[in-house]
Amino acid sequence: MAKKKSAVGNELMTSDRVYDVAVIGGGASGCMAACAASENGARTLILEANDRVGRKICATGNGRCNLTNLHVDENCYHTGGGEDLSAFFARFSVQDNLRFWESKGVYLHDRNGYVYPRTDQASTIAEAFDKLLRAAGTEIITGIRVKDIEQTEGREGKVFRIVTNEGSHCFAKKVILAGGGAAGPQYGSDGSLYEIARSLGHTVNKPLPALVPLVSDDKDLKAAAGVRCDAKITLVCGEKSFRAERGELQITQTGISGIPVFQISSQASRALDEGKKVCAQIDFLPDFTDQMWEAEKERRLSEDRNCMLGVFFLGLVNRKVLALLLRKRELQAEKKASKVDEDTLISIMQDMRSFKVRVTGTGGFEQAQVTTGGIPLSQTDENLMSVRCSGLYLAGELLDVDGICGGYNLQWAFTSGWIAGKSAAGERSGGK
Numbered sequence: 001m002a003k004k005k006s007a008v009g010n011e012l013m014t015s016d017r018v019y020d021v022a023v024i025g026g027g028a029s030g031c032m033a034a035c036a037a038s039e040n041g042a043r044t045l046i047l048e049a050n051d052r053v054g055r056k057i058c059a060t061g062n063g064r065c066n067l068t069n070l071h072v073d074e075n076c077y078h079t080g081g082g083e084d085l086s087a088f089f090a091r092f093s094v095q096d097n098l099r100f101w102e103s104k105g106v107y108l109h110d111r112n113g114y115v116y117p118r119t120d121q122a123s124t125i126a127e128a129f130d131k132l133l134r135a136a137g138t139e140i141i142t143g144i145r146v147k148d149i150e151q152t153e154g155r156e157g158k159v160f161r162i163v164t165n166e167g168s169h170c171f172a173k174k175v176i177l178a179g180g181g182a183a184g185p186q187y188g189s190d191g192s193l194y195e196i197a198r199s200l201g202h203t204v205n206k207p208l209p210a211l212v213p214l215v216s217d218d219k220d221l222k223a224a225a226g227v228r229c230d231a232k233i234t235l236v237c238g239e240k241s242f243r244a245e246r247g248e249l250q251i252t253q254t255g256i257s258g259i260p261v262f263q264i265s266s267q268a269s270r271a272l273d274e275g276k277k278v279c280a281q282i283d284f285l286p287d288f289t290d291q292m293w294e295a296e297k298e299r300r301l302s303e304d305r306n307c308m309l310g311v312f313f314l315g316l317v318n319r320k321v322l323a324l325l326l327r328k329r330e331l332q333a334e335k336k337a338s339k340v341d342e343d344t345l346i347s348i349m350q351d352m353r354s355f356k357v358r359v360t361g362t363g364g365f366e367q368a369q370v371t372t373g374g375i376p377l378s379q380t381d382e383n384l385m386s387v388r389c390s391g392l393y394l395a396g397e398l399l400d401v402d403g404i405c406g407g408y409n410l411q412w413a414f415t416s417g418w419i420a421g422k423s424a425a426g427e428r429s430g431g432k
């Protein structure tokens with residue numbers, strides 16, 4: 001993997017050499033952009049704050065890198081302005097993504113549509129990028145953070161002057177901003193490129209954490225902390241209910257987590273920011289149809305109640321979940337069912353199908369996998385070139401595009417990176 005090129009790097013960064021394309025950020029979108037630019041003949045430089053490219057990639061998919069999904073479609077994404085992404089995916093699709101890797105000798109496999117490298121090691125993708133970039137002649141400078149970019153008049157027309165935190169600089173005809181959003185700052189993406197984009201004429205839709213645990217101020221939840229169970233979760237924001245998500249729910253000390261929670265978190269994050277009341281409605285028995293459930297309730301209520309509540313409700317939900325539902329009524333599992341009125345028993349069973357968790361916040365950016373918000377897509381053209389600063393391109397999570405969990409965000413990073421890289425290189429020689 002690329003290590004910090006101090007000596008060489010500093011020399012590159014103080015010369016008057018003008019690169020065709022400079023890519024700021026060596027994450028998923030930046031590496032793909034640099035590959036596309038280099039492979040299209042552009043003299044390309046990557047500047048990366050970490051000591052190697054692809055550091056966040058190594059953390060993706062629980063270390064396995066879920067790099068795309070065979071079921072990607074535009075409905076799996078949120079864009080700030082409701083922009084249609086289909087034209088971008090038509091230019092670099094899921095199939096193009098699969099072909100890209102397999103043509104480079106990185107074999108893949110899928111589990112129910114979720115695609116991973118054959119090795120099941122995310123580092124394979126990061127290391128493959130490093131290898132591909134070097135083979136394509138991309139210059140990689142790591143361990144350096146870009147702090148300012150300005151467009152100036154050079155000998156050959158307008159060029160960008162890129163200044164680093166070390167005070168060194170370099171020049172490029174085209175710049176691709178690929179510094180990611182604000183999610184996962186521990187992997188290098190600290191949102192610093194929002195400021196640079198602003199200085200070049202862009203606005204930024206408020207970045208918020210997404211694919212993130214949800215926080216609740218409901219102290220009773222702690223009674224079920226540690227539970228992992230199959231559940232269906234419906235997000236309710238104000239008066240509006242969203243599509244239910246099913247999967248493994250995790251109840252934590254501070255709220256709820258797990259894939260179905262991640263899937264609703266982007267909408268929850270924005271609704272909370274708008275000051276709406278947000279609630280997650282949990283169905284702990286998602287396999288029951290309404291008819292089956294009515295029959296089950298009847299059966300339980302007609303049984304002998306001369307037993308503890310824990311026994312009366314046995315076999316329906318996790319013991320800790322039952323403790324939580326009972327706690328809401330100041331009851332304990334040891335109490336005799338016969339001592340509890342029928343309406344209360346019915347309401348406990350109703351809660352098993354639609355327990356409402358008040359959502360009062362989200363985890364922070366350190367816990368988030370992506371950012372919802374960012375630079376509006378409407379401020380770029382079909383090649384992802386800025387419509388506010390000619391020669392500037394934007395890619396990846398920096399843009400106000402976020403997908404659901406399951407390979408969708410890396411697909412966007414690769415799609416947008418490839419389009420920006422190829423376009424930046426193509427325009428150098430007079431367009432695509």
Ligand SMILES: Cc1cc2nc3c(=O)[nH]c(=O)nc-3n(C[C@H](O)[C@H](O)[C@H](O)COP(=O)(O)OP(=O)(O)OC[C@H]3O[C@@H](n4cnc5c(N)ncnc54)[C@H](O)[C@@H]3O)c2cc1C
Pocket residue numbers: 024025026027028029030047048049050054055056057059060061062065066067068144145146147178179180181183184187188189190191192193368369370395396397398406407408409410411413
């Ligand atoms: C733990 C975790 C797991 C995830 N798992 C998956 C998954 O399995 N599948 C999926 O599709 N998505 C996953 N994601 C989301 C996915 O990783 C991101 O959406 C994607 O990496 C975004 O790519 P990017 O290139 O836009 O930004 P990033 O990957 O964040 O890369 C940005 C790069 O720019 C660099 N940088 C930032 N500012 C500067 C600067 N000023 N100067 C120089 N360099 C700079 C950063 O160091 C960083 O390397 C996961 C995210 C996390 C945090």
